[in-house]
Amino acid sequence: MTAARDVRDRLRRAWLLHPRWSLALRGAIAAALAWAVGMLAPAPLSEFPYYAPLGAVVATTSTLVRSVRESLQTVGALLLGAAVAVGTDAVLAPDALSVAVVVGLALLCGGWRVLGDKGAWVANSAIFVLVLGQGDSTQYIGAYAGLVLVGALIGIAVNFLLPPLPLTPSDAALDDLRDALVEQVDDLADWLEHRGPLDPGEWERRRRALWPTVEGARRAVARTHEARRGNLRARHHGQRVTTLARRADVVVTSAEVVDELVRLLVGWESEGRERVALGPDLRPELATALRAFVAALRAPGYDDLRAAAQGPDPSPEEQFGDAVDGLRDEVRHARTTSGDDHLVASAILVVLRRGSLALLRDG
Missing domain, CATH: 1.10.357 (Tetracycline Repressor; domain 2)
Incomplete structure (x- = not known):
């Protein structure tokens, strides 16, 4: 059986x-x-x-x-x-x-x-x-x-x-996008931690390589939303459709965050620049925040048992928010001690905060 x-x-x-x-x-x-x-x-x-x-x-x-x-x-x-x-x-x-x-x-x-x-x-x-x-x-x-x-x-x-309602393909497309984001952010943290400034050519190529996956996920979710209209089956899958919409918002926002983050680092934390945005003092803190971002993306969200499984410990989303706060404190300290305005580092903080808030709203 x-x-x-x-x-x-x-x-x-x-x-x-x-x-x-x-x-x-x-x-x-x-x-x-x-x-x-x-x-x-x-x-x-x-x-x-x-x-x-x-x-x-x-x-x-x-x-x-x-x-x-x-x-x-x-x-x-x-x-x-x-x-x-x-x-x-x-x-x-x-x-x-x-x-x-x-x-x-x-x-x-x-x-x-x-x-x-x-x-x-x-x-x-x-x-x-x-x-x-x-x-x-x-x-x-x-x-x-x-x-x-x-x-x-x-x-x-x-x-x-017999109306079409392609929920599972949309879920699969979002899974593919999440996995691609996890891989890229994880690699980015490793690079900053162990190799320093980015290779602009390689990381620009990596950034662009994500676009087809992002667009594929957007198209899949758009097809699902269109399929809901006048669809009798959608009434029986209301919760799942709502969850899919929320998940799509989080994953696509995360993709935009990763794209903007890599864009900033390619421009301001790359090989060959005399002055970089972060330098050896702030790179480890950014790498720590990025690893927390990876953990939050990997978290088993959208699960009814999630709250019970978390217990009293901070959720991965909350830990990501704490890591961004830690990076913010280090940027403030560096600004005070060095006299540099660290405008690009502040822009990186804004981008990461957007990703953190999107994940926290979902959690």
Whole structure:
């Protein structure tokens, strides 16, 4: 029983981690239903049943709210392309020139902002209507646009009954970002502690290397927030959705903190500078604060048992705040004894304080 349950749990997690699988299932169901409806439709619609699955696929490849918008945009693009083809066909004979005119006008119309990324359908529709609609373009346009619309409505209905809610992929994207931040901050603390000023080229490369992971996490969370709208499943996962939003705010804020911190250190605590922001006296204190930052990022947040597990000891988030306070005291002491204003060190403190407050608000 345990082995069977483990296999089931692994399969379920794999299913949740790969929303493309559920998207394929929804699309297949909607396309099959749309085909059946197209076959049963009265003539002349039943002569073109393959256009209905096309609309179903358009509607099932996104969230519920977006599927409605994109379906309307697709049908609008089809009708606009048809209008371009019919208008051109009325004044030009069907030859290479008319094809060129139709495609050129359709591509121009496809850039209309209202159509969004469905503007390519204008040119597709125009060519189809021009080539295949010869003889009875009105009938062809009605069948083409009508069946796509019917298929889209079926796809929207399937999305409504089986709505996507990609919580697990968003969690995984945030995990990846947190792990990347932990690695970079840990390496930064080691470098400052054991090697001194940073190598600007290497650390600028490391800073930029984080951007794709940050953007991936932002996109994943944005998709989840969009998927909540009109989603029946979201009501049953309200707490998890709220937790995800809070966690996303903390992790993305932490990423911004790390980016700004490395940017400051590359500019002011790097090899080759005569005067650096921290120097050998303040680097160890910053390294200590960074290690506390790592511990806070690694802390098992968002767990109902967390408070009970902490006991009377300060949480990792609180220890990070204390470490930032310790660095602040050392900067004040250095400012008093050296006569230097330590403006960059103060800016580093502000950045770290932002990260500390974000983690404390979550904790």
